[in-house]
Amino acid sequence: MGIFLSIFLIALVVTGFSTPWVRKFALWFGFVDAPAARKLHSTPMPLLGGVAIILGALLAVLIFSRQLPRSVMAVMLASGMVALVGLWDDRRGLPAWAKLGGQIAGFAILTLFDIRVQLPLPEWLNYAITLVWLIGISNAVNFLDNMDGLSVGVSSVAAAFILLMGLQNDQFLVSALAAAVLGACLGFLRYNFKPAQIFMGDVGALFLGFLLAILGLQLRFPANKNIVTWMVPVFILGMPIFDTTLVTISRLRRGVSPNTAGKDHTSHRLVAMGFSQREAVLILYLMAGAFGLIALFVTEATVAEGYGIAVVVTAVALYAVWRLEKWR
Numbered sequence: 001m002g003i004f005l006s007i008f009l010i011a012l013v014v015t016g017f018s019t020p021w022v023r024k025f026a027l028w029f030g031f032v033d034a035p036a037a038r039k040l041h042s043t044p045m046p047l048l049g050g051v052a053i054i055l056g057a058l059l060a061v062l063i064f065s066r067q068l069p070r071s072v073m074a075v076m077l078a079s080g081m082v083a084l085v086g087l088w089d090d091r092r093g094l095p096a097w098a099k100l101g102g103q104i105a106g107f108a109i110l111t112l113f114d115i116r117v118q119l120p121l122p123e124w125l126n127y128a129i130t131l132v133w134l135i136g137i138s139n140a141v142n143f144l145d146n147m148d149g150l151s152v153g154v155s156s157v158a159a160a161f162i163l164l165m166g167l168q169n170d171q172f173l174v175s176a177l178a179a180a181v182l183g184a185c186l187g188f189l190r191y192n193f194k195p196a197q198i199f200m201g202d203v204g205a206l207f208l209g210f211l212l213a214i215l216g217l218q219l220r221f222p223a224n225k226n227i228v229t230w231m232v233p234v235f236i237l238g239m240p241i242f243d244t245t246l247v248t249i250s251r252l253r254r255g256v257s258p259n260t261a262g263k264d265h266t267s268h269r270l271v272a273m274g275f276s277q278r279e280a281v282l283i284l285y286l287m288a289g290a291f292g293l294i295a296l297f298v299t300e301a302t303v304a305e306g307y308g309i310a311v312v313v314t315a316v317a318l319y320a321v322w323r324l325e326k327w328r
Contacts, residue, residue, distance in 0.1 A: 004167070004179040007060045011183030015056030019191045022052045023198045031090060033199055045196065047090045049188055050204020053152075054083055056184035057211075061176065072173055074113040075214050078106035082138060082210040086202035096259050099206070103135050106210055110134075117217050119226055133233075134213045140240035141209030142202060143247060147267040149193035150281045152200060154239050154288045155208045156185040161236050161292035162215045165299060174218050181211060194278050212237060221299050228306035231298050235313070238291030239284060242266065246321045253325070269324050 026032065026046035033045045058080075061072060085102030088094060107130065110116065116130040145151035159182040166175035185208070191197045200208075216233025234241065243266045248258045256262070270280035294313060298306050 001167075003064055004163070004175050007064060007176055008179040008183040010063060011056040011060035011180045012187040013056075013183075014059050015052050015184040015187030016190060017187075018055050019049060019052040019188055019198060022048050022055075023191070026198065031201075033201070046198045047201035048087075048203065049192060049198040049200035050083065050086065050202075050207055053184045053188050053200060053204050054080070054207055056187055057177075057180040060180045060183060064176065071113050071115060072177065074109060074115065075173075075177060075211065078109040079207050079211040079214070081109060082106045083203050083207035086142075086204070086206035090201040090203055099202075100135065103138055103206075103210065104131070107131050107134050110214065115214065115218065119230060130217060133217060134210060136244075137213035137216070137237055137240065138206050138209035140237070140244040141212065142205040143244050143265070144240045145200065145205040146263075146265045147194075147277055147281055148196040149189060150267055150284060151205055151240075152185050152189050152192055152208070153281065153285050155212060156182055156189065157239075157285060157288040157292060158212055158236050159185060159215075161295060162212070162219065165219055165221075165232070165296070166215075168299075169220060169222065171218070171220060174215055177211065178215055181208065181215070194281070209240070224299060224301075225303065228301055228303055229299060231306060231310055232295045235291050235295035235298060238294075238313075238317075239288040242287075242317055242320075245317070246324060249321060250325050266324070269327070273327075 023046045026048040031047045033047055058076060061076060065073065082102050082105075085094065085099055089099060110130075111127065117126045117133070119126055119129070121129075141151055141155060144154060159178050163175055163178035163182055165171075166178055188200065188204075192200065213233075216236055219229075219232060221229040221232070247262075247265055250264050251258045251260065251262070267277075267280045267284060270283060271277055275283065294309060298309065301309065
């Protein structure tokens with residue numbers, strides 16, 4: 001337990017200490033997000049906060065690298081590949097296909113270390129599910145980065161549940177990386193919660209999304225059946241999945257590309273209902289926590305219980321999408 005606490009504290013301290021310096025660097029070199037009609041900030045906001053998150057998580061893992069499996073470095077290398085593409089996008093702007101290419105490259109690195117979905121399905125289908133999952137969650141967490149403190153806070157909640165489940169099932173790799181992510185996210189949240197002093201940018205959002213997606217598919221529950229536990233990571237990351245589903249359905253219904261930026265996310269709709277930005281973000285933290293508690297229940301559920309709760313949650317989520325879209 002001591003090693004995981006150490007990893008968490010190192011990531012927390014390094015990210016918290018380095019974020020102000022990264023902020024200065026971003027301002028000096030013009031890594032800023034300019035105000036626009038679709039954005040909530042009215043002054044240029046420094047990006048690159050994700051660099052501080054990566055520094056904290058990476059340093060915490062490197063210090064204990066000799067005590068961790070080799071696959072840890074493969075996970076960090078793959079996530080770093082995705083982060084580099086996000087960094088270039090923050091600086092110059094990249095088309096969607098280029099960012100997608102970075103995520104596929106990260107997936108290719110993982111396959112070399114046999115990190116993938118391992119369901120009782122044909123191998124090609126396991127690889128396909130892995131790729132879709134990695135791309136989907138990476139972009140869902142990036143989509144969720146639309147309000148101060150939202151994406152990094154929800155990522156913190158997800159990392160906390162992954163850490164808990166990893167410890168419960170003696171998964172050294174998963175627990176170590178989840179502790180690093182949790183510490184780095186909390187270290188950055190101090191500067192990103194409203195009023196934000198810095199944004200994490202695509203470099204941070206894509207890194208967190210990709211890494212959380214890997215940790216989710218690496219969770220193992222030997223005391224239960226795969227036919228039930230495959231739902232656990234889906235519930236842990238249910239908040240970004242819900243938001244992406246809402247936005248995608250809404251934009252397709254209006255004939256707008258889902259990849260188009262806009263103020264139609266769950267957080268924006270809560271603010272339009274009368275909540276403050278802080279209240280909207282805190283409500284979504286609670287939703288992320290509720291999804292995590294459902295995931296905990298599913299880890300020990302029977303087949304009937306697991307699929308029963310899945311049907312109920314899916315029905316409630318779709319009803320919420322319908323109500324939010326109808327209200328809009």
